[in-house]
Amino acid sequence: MHAGDRPSRTTPPRPLDVESLFPGLAAHRRAATRLHPRPAAPGVHDSHVGGPLLWPADDPWPICTVPHRGAPGPGPLPLLALAQLHARDVPDLPAGPDGCDLLQVFWCPFDAHGPTGHGMYVLTGPGPMDCDACTGAMDLLLTVATDEWDTDSRSWIPQEDGPRNPTGVVVGNHGRLNIFACPRNPAHPHRFSIQ
Numbered sequence: 001m002h003a004g005d006r007p008s009r010t011t012p013p014r015p016l017d018v019e020s021l022f023p024g025l026a027a028h029r030r031a032a033t034r035l036h037p038r039p040a041a042p043g044v045h046d047s048h049v050g051g052p053l054l055w056p057a058d059d060p061w062p063i064c065t066v067p068h069r070g071a072p073g074p075g076p077l078p079l080l081a082l083a084q085l086h087a088r089d090v091p092d093l094p095a096g097p098d099g100c101d102l103l104q105v106f107w108c109p110f111d112a113h114g115p116t117g118h119g120m121y122v123l124t125g126p127g128p129m130d131c132d133a134c135t136g137a138m139d140l141l142l143t144v145a146t147d148e149w150d151t152d153s154r155s156w157i158p159q160e161d162g163p164r165n166p167t168g169v170v171v172g173n174h175g176r177l178n179i180f181a182c183p184r185n186p187a188h189p190h191r192f193s194i195q
C-alpha cells in the first residue's frame, strides 16, 4: 500500500452541518488527513500500510514482551509492521521526538487477532485521554480503522473509488484503533483506545 505520488482521493462535501446541529462539537474541530491506502508494491522509502519498513540494520526489531496465550512458543514475539508515514505525505502529522519526520507503527498480532479472540474489545465514548508523563490532554495522532466508510453514512466514500476495506486489516470487533500523542512532548508515551 502506497501513499505518496498517487492520485489523491476526494471526500464529498458533508451532507449536514454538524456544528450547527450540535454546537458543542465546534470546540473539538481539528484538521485531519484521511489516508486511502490501496494495494500496490511500495518501496522501503515510501509511506505505506504493511510492506517493507525503513529500519536501521544495527537496531533490534521491536518485540512484544507480554505473555501470549496460544503463542507458538515462550518468549518475546516480533511485532508486525503496520504502517510507516512520512510527514511529507501527511500534512498534519505532528513532528516526533527530536523533530523526527517518519512515523512507524507496529502492533502485536496476538492482541488484535490472537487466539484470545476479541476479549480486548471495549467500547469507549467521549472521555479524557491524558498523558501518563505530564497528565495533560493528549491529541489523536492516528486512527487505524477497519473500514474506510460505514454503510450508515455513505457520504464518506471517496469520489474516485470506494473499496470499503482495501487493506484487509480488521481491528477488534470491526472497529478502530486510536493512537494518541502528547502535544507538549512527542517523546511522552503514546496511549491507545479501541472503539
Ligand SMILES: [Zn+2]
Pocket (backbone or CB within 6 Å): 064, 065, 066, 068, 077, 108, 109, 110, 111
Ligand atoms: Zn503481544
Ligand SMILES: [Zn+2]
Pocket (backbone or CB within 6 Å): 131, 132, 133, 134, 135, 136, 182, 183, 184, 185, 188
Ligand atoms: Zn505529556
